[in-house]
Amino acid sequence: MGVLPRTTPPVFLQELAAALGDAGVGRLKPGPRATHTATGPDGTQWQITYLARHSGQPVWGLMGPCGHEHGVAVDTAEAARIITAPAPEPEPAPADPHPRSPRTHLGFAVPEFVRADWASERAQWWRLGVATAVGKLPGNRSR
CATH class of the missing domain: 3.10.110 (Ubiquitin Conjugating Enzyme)
Structure with missing residues (x-):
């Protein structure tokens, strides 16, 4: 060297x-x-x-x-x-494929498969799992 x-x-x-x-x-x-x-x-x-x-x-x-x-x-x-040389133009941000779904829930990133079907039962169970993990169960659930 x-x-x-x-x-x-x-x-x-x-x-x-x-x-x-x-x-x-x-x-x-x-x-x-x-x-x-x-x-x-x-x-x-x-x-x-x-x-x-x-x-x-x-x-x-x-x-x-x-x-x-x-x-x-x-x-x-x-x-x-x-x-x-002129500075290259920054690439535009890609369009959000699921604009009606949140990107985070209770501080956790929402996976794309959950964002795709935010109103489905699978997404509801995912949200319940996250809420259980952080100790913020909805008010209508038994503790």
Whole structure:
């Protein structure tokens, strides 16, 4: 297992700053040693870490809001493309298949098979079981 470098060579740092400037990122903020910060066009913060030199080219690790982890190795052009890419739209929440049934009952998550037939006898017995477990039997039951 290799050792990560402690500093970024100035040549690679200038190359990264030029690539980010051409992509419209603005200014690269140099960090203390091998990790630097850049702000994307949409205002997101990215940490760029110099990982190694491969075939004479720098390899960067990115950590940002789009799910890119620190260990993902990319070259300079790919780092600029990832930083300037628009943030992905969040997936819409799936529609509730049983909107008339509660999701919880007495603090417990209601299973889908019970939610599907909330008015059935099976669901009534499930509710009674939960009420018994938490000690909150309905008022018309003997104790």
